[in-house]
Amino acid sequence: MAMTSISGKTSLDWEGIALALSPVGLIEEPVLVKKRSRDFFWYSPILDRKLKGCFGDLVAQPATVAELRHCLSVAAAHRIPLTVRGGGTGNYGQSVPLEGGLILETTRLNRVIEIGPDFVRVEAGCNILALNDALKARGRELPVFPSTQDIATIGGFISGGSAGIGTVSHGMLRDAGNILEIRVLSVEPEPREEVFRGDAINLIHHAWGINGVITELTLRTVPTEDWIGCIVTFDSYPDCHGAAINLATSETIRRKLCSTLDARIGTYFDRLKGIVPPDRAMLVTLIPRGQMDDFRALVAAHGGSLDLAMDEAERIARKLPHVFEFSYNHTTLQALKSDRKVTYLQILFPAPVNVAKVVELRAVLGEDVFMHHEFARMGGKVVSFDLPLVKYTTDERLYEIMSIYEAHGCPASDPHSCIIEEGGMKKADYRHLAWKKRLDPLGLLNSPKSREWARVRDMTPEAIEALHQP
Known part of the structure; x- marks a missing residue:
């Protein structure tokens, strides 16, 4: 011992x-x-x-x-x-x-409890790939899941995530209807269960596990599709971005993913050598088989070249990764495999998304910034998140790049802090902290991750909630 x-x-x-x-x-x-x-x-x-x-x-x-x-x-x-x-x-x-x-x-708390016609009840430690496989057998899938589904657990995704594969069509995790119910336990001599539904799910979702221990989730599911993983290349990043905007906003072509990557990022993708031409910007997406003709027409209209289009059977036969492993922060991981001097940022391009903003920023950002956009729906509007790769030199340079984005109307979330109020939130969510006081009165759950907890821990939950500003 x-x-x-x-x-x-x-x-x-x-x-x-x-x-x-x-x-x-x-x-x-x-x-x-x-x-x-x-x-x-x-x-x-x-x-x-x-x-x-x-x-x-x-x-x-x-x-x-x-x-x-x-x-x-x-x-x-x-x-x-x-x-x-x-x-x-x-x-x-x-x-x-x-x-x-x-x-x-939590990985042993991994049961899929119930699969309904349009929902699933699952324990928090269930692996997301295993969950999606169980759903696929019933003709369903999660509307949103992370690129790390092979390793990630569903409870961890709901605690720490906000977007993922599917967000371009189904919105952010926090959007109404994606998370139907969250069950949590308190940290007390006699732990209590609390159940959160409707708008109340956001009192627990994306709180980094500081205010209760998730045990079970009920999530929306959607019909599964025969998805074709596609990579399209373009002469320029603005051309690529314009095609992605049309795809992300299309009312006729369904898509599970819509990512654009600067041509320089492709040099890190060893698994795509000989498949995707070098020195070309990339659009990475998932398209239903039945809509591939429409997608090919969109690609041709924007001067793109469809260099990879594979279904799951072909992917396995060719021993290739899922195309979504070249999206979100899997992109950063692919780069770090060969260059440990690379890091990343998280930037919001608000609606309406447009090529002009990309051109504007490319003109002022240095050669150490490689753009990488993930298209998403937020509050019903199409936005994009730039997760650029950055050739790291100094901390000061990272924050200078963030300030450049912000000066051009693109808010930055700091991925280089482990403090929840310094990252994507930018300010304390006192509703989270009020529930921490209720469910973790001794302050044992991950408390150092909240800067504000030390200030409010002696207040009543009601007094903490009164500090909240939408």
Whole structure:
């Protein structure tokens, strides 16, 4: 049994805690505990410096909700800092324990409980690929899922994600109807269940696991399609972007993905060499087989070349990745495999999306910025998120690039901070913190990830909610 703190940040009796957690499965080997203390924060050189020395002390792997309740009860009794972890695919250190303590790994809570005609009930630790496979057998699929579906868990995606494959057609996760119900447990000697539905789902969704432990989700499903993974190339990035705008806003062509990538990004894609010509901007998309003729016409109208069009059987036969593994932050991962000096940013191009804004920014951004846009629907309007690859030199240069985008009307979300109010939110969501006070009154759940928690933790939930400004 672990007698001393692996993290060096706690002075608890870890042998006694391990005994108290029985019969829950545990990971105690320091090397393995340290591996479970990491996510993909190393995409950021800033977070890599800050978080690479942060570790938990013990990993619990509850296999049932009853075992999870037991873990939370023990944590409350011993005042143990808690970090909830799924597949560990977050980019901002969401599942990194800043105070040491107990890591709750949810991957054994993986049951698909019920598949209905247009919904699915599932435990939070279910792998998303396994979930989509179960749905496909019933002719359904998730409307939105991450490019990391092979590893990610559905609870982790709902806790830390906001968009993904499908957002271009089905909106953000937070948009009405995508998440139907979230069930969570409190961290108390006698953990309580709370159920969130309707607009209330956003009191828990995208809160980074700071204000309750998700146990079960009910999600909308949509009919599955015979998707054809396509990569189209263009002479210029503005031409590529114009085609993507027409695809993303089309009322006739359905699409599951709409991504554009600067030609220079293609040099990182070893798996596409000999398939996609070099030095050409890329449009990456998923199109239903029955609409490929319409899509080919759109491509031709914009002067593009359809260089790859494959269904799932062909993809497997050719041993190629899904095309969505060249989108979202999988793009960053592909680049980092060969160049560890690359990092990324997160920029919103608000509606109405247009090629002129791309041309305007390309004229003022340096040669160290490679544009990469993901088209999405937000509040019913088509927007795009630029996740540019950046040749990292200094922290100051990263923030200078962000300021250039902002000066041109494109808000930046800081992916180089592990503090929730410094990232995409930009300000505290006091509704999240009010529910943290209700469901985590001892402040054990990932508390250092919120800058504002230390200021409001002694307030009542009602007083915290009163601070909220839409």
